[in-house]
Amino acid sequence: MLRWRFAARLDEVFLDELGEVRLTVEPxxxxxxxxxxxxxxxxxxxxxxxxxxxxxxxxxxxxxAFHHTLTAGGAQRADGTDGHGDRGGAAAA
Incomplete structure (x- = not known):
């Protein structure tokens, strides 16, 4: 998603705002x-x-890749599939 933004130009304000979003979401x-x-x-x-x-x-x-893996690990869905599309995961254990 951000490749287009970085390809265009690194903007200090954008990077600061992105950092703020990451500090809010990542924990x-x-x-x-x-x-x-x-x-x-x-x-x-x-x-x-x-x-x-x-x-x-x-x-x-x-x-x-690290962040994709991290979000997949937290993606146990209500339908019982995990972030990999498989049934099981922590809810089935």
Whole structure:
């Protein structure tokens, strides 16, 4: 979603506002992921974190993958599917 914005130009005001949104949203996403995560989610999150640590210099792709994995881990849905589209997850345990 943000690729178009970064391709156009990095704007200090935009980056400040994006930081504010992240500070508001990310703690709740992390909380939900911790409560709802499966063993699969945890393994994928560990892999994504290792990729972030291994990425030298440009960590954008690794950061995006990490956050995608984090949000998938918190995505236990009301219909019983998890963030991967599978049935089960924390609610089934």
């Amino acid at each position: 709740e996403v992390a909380r939900m992921a911790a409560l709802r995560r499966t063993d699969r989610d945890l393994a994928e999150l560990e892999d994504a974190l290792a990729a972030m640590r291994a990425a030298a210099g440009d960590q954008v792709e690794a950061d995006l």
